[in-house]
Amino acid sequence: MDSTSSLPDVWPEPVVPVQSLSEAGISAVPPQYIKPPKERPVFPAPSLDVPIVDVARFLDGGAPPDEQQLQAVADACSQYGFFQVVNHGVEASTVEQMRGAWTRFFGLGMEEKKVCSNSPAAPEGYGSRAGVEKGACLDWGDYYFLHVMPSEIKCRNKWPKSPHDLREITEEYGRKLMNLSEVLLKAISMSLGLDESYLHAAFGGGGGGGVAACMRVNYYPTCPQPGLTLGISSHSDAGGIAVLLADDGVSGTQVRKGDTWYTVQPIPRAFLVNVGDQIQVIKLI
Template identity: 55%
Template sequence: MASNNLLDWPEPIVPVQTLSNSGTSSLPQQYIKPPSERPSGVTNDPNLSIPVIDLASFSNTPEHHQEMLKAIASACKNWGFFQLVNHDVDTEAVRRMRSAWREFFDLPMEEKKVHANLPVTYEGYGSRLGVEKGAILDWSDYYFLNLFPSDIRNLDKWPKIPTDLREATEKYACQLISLCQVLLKAMSSSLGLEEDYLHNAFGGSDGISATMRVNYYPRCPQPELILGLSSHSDPGGITLLLTDDNVEGTQILSNGRYRSVEHRALVNSDKERFTIAFFCNPRGDLPVAPASELVGPGSPALYQEPVTFSDYRKYIRTKGPSGKTQVQSISSTMQPGPAA
């Protein structure tokens, strides 16, 4: 019987941490990227100035408030991401979160594999995204959890070891969903929309969806040939990345005014890397379309057909990270290809 492409992984799963710990000096072929996709030649520009948003201004004087909204609009339009400061997320909550999940990834492999995921659920411990057979894989392991609304939580998927992991994750998640609601209001206002527009478009207080992916990038013997996470743009609304980065992605609702930035993750031969991505998304069954206030004679709708977030994210679940082809596939500005 043919299997549904979201029910099973096409090949046996080998955790990347196992490969890293084996001491191999060369990479399996399925991890090696084509030359055009390798990280070779990527350098850090010392003059690069990432936008910084000070959330203390959001409740400050009207003048500071307007300056902050202008800064958010500029960062979202021109960069697609920004760094947040004075965001009131408790530093102890962050410390406990990092500590608990590092401890989880340090557990023996047989204990982690108890939580192994499948494409149909995605939730749990995994080492690949897409389910297309023969795909080039990324050098990373991860743990994915559904967080909000509470009725999508399955606590059986939450590890019991270490013993403080569940409490640390709950506290951290509650603080970040509150932060996302502040950002949704600020982004709505910066677009010239009513303050609650994006909040309501995402499903309101009882409907906004949130998930989390803890990323573990083990040491790699040939980091110049691979990626920890292939180039992609996040499919959801707002991504808060715990390494002092904030990556924003409200491209469809903003009718393309705010960018969904394309990004990727590199690995290192000397040390492991560890990040936690918190995703604030529209409720899965709500149709998402450009805000009518942002569509007009001089600004036609770039996305003609509404799409639900549940349908939209199936693309990355099937194909894995693939640049911006996902959002481009539903854009009305894309030209049709040649007839077959």
């Protein structure tokens, strides 16, 4: 059964892109974006040295990882649930092309972007809210959501037609990130003492039905009162793993360890990896 079949075709209230509010020069955050006091960001938040994991030896053709490297992966996953991955094999040029293409997209006129608007029943596309509850507290950010795999669920008519090279660049970036995700699943499997293909197969790879993957490109406009709202509400990632590309030099990502939220200082050319809910509950045989 299609899980979206019971969802409405339209949002419960008119959708106002946050970018348009920011560019209008408003001096105060509208009430629907103000978070309850307990959910507001803490300034300044303490910094956290998220583990750095070098996956060079997990790439095809590399020397096999040693016990120290396997333990580093295990510790990062079990003690933090996050790590920054380096020497991952994704070329800097691919990353910069991806950043550039989507920067150009969000720089398009609002009416051109709205042609790609999504809905609760058809989540792919350009959007500014996720929940269908009327009167919900909203996040200060816009996004573009796409299915990457399997190809059967891609809605290609919702992929932007402009900039002209965005589709090609996004497809290439998606392939590279899928390759990296397979490497990460291999590393996590080996760190658990399992066959290197265990988790990849568990998620449908290698003839198991097909791995599913999606991509969300977030745009966080300037906010007049950043202490009252969030770009995206606190959450855990429901999938297996999430690979996050942060803007260089922008330390807006926060992670929770224990009961405290910490700011992550992104490393140039690194990806931030979040171990998702499915990895934590998957049955190990």
